[in-house]
Amino acid sequence: MAAGSAGVSAPRPERATALIVDDQPENLALLHDALDLAGYRVLLATDGAAALGRAAECRPDIILLDALMPGMDGFETARRLKAGAETQAIPIVFMTGLSDSEHVLAAFAAGGADYVIKPLRPAEVLARLAAHIGSARQLCRARQALEASGQALLAADPASGRPLWLTERARGLLQAHGWSEAALAARWRPWLAQAAAGASLTLAEGDGAALLARRLAGDECLLALSEAGDGAAPRRLMRALGLTPRQAEVLHWLSLGKTNRDIGDILGMSPRTVNKHLEHVFARLGVETRTSAAALALRSAGGG
Secondary structure, X not given: OOOOOOOOOOOOOOOOEEEEEOOOHHHHHHHHHHHHHOOOEEEEEOOHHHHHHHHHHHOOOEEEEEOOOOXXXXXXXXXXXXXXXXXXXXXXXXXXXXXXXHHHHHHHHOOOOEEEEOOOOHHHHHHHHHHHHHHHHHXXXXXXXXXXXXXXXXXXXXXXXXXXXXXXXXXXXXXXOOOOHHHHHHHHHHHHHHOOOOOEEEEXXXXXXXXXXXXXXXXXXXXXXXXXXXXXXXXXXXXXXXXXXXXXXHHHHHXXXXXXXXXHHHHOOOHHHXXXXXXXXXXXXXXXXXXXXXXXXXXXXXXX
């Protein structure tokens, strides 16, 4: 196949950054010139280790990755990129001179979004980059919207059970209940294989609160995490407002309209001790009245 002209351009997302990883100088030069002329910021790496470092440091919009390189090959490099929290969302387009199904399947299994065959044709490469960057940016905007919603959501791989992505609130809930991603995958993998939309699984129980996972409707394994039980709201207040466990309990009952005497009876302390806790809570929250503290507590404890 002809190498094509480096002067050919294609539509692309505004001022994207591309990382090219190849141990062959002629390939680096060809792609650098084509992408630079098309308006990309271009980063270069000649081996897998350098690619990992540059990707983590610069967060490119897309990576063009040679499949066969000395030392760490492209497949292993891709697996490590996809395992890193900072780089897992970056789309990877493999470059290979091998078009047989074994290597194509290996590229996708390693986390590749696409592949191009050498000798490279710059016009085709540019078109594929633009498409994948556009899709990645749309997905990024969707995830930002989910983050802004404040919900505890995550998507899981139904085969391995491993979380593919999760919102900060979901990450906080899992950390609060002591779940690592590996332990979580092992715990719910059998459930994911057969759970219907709306099905729930109790992941943890303790301190009066249970962590629940509920499968949402749709073909993907999209899950919502939440806490339930008498201790759930105080735990949320602890995380959201930086309170001690006792302060969170006192504030929770205050938000439900209980008097100091009521709270003392419920928690087994004197009304005077309750008042001392509330003084610390008011100072922590920067409020002066019970009504303001209760309103802030209700807003903070409303999430999952």
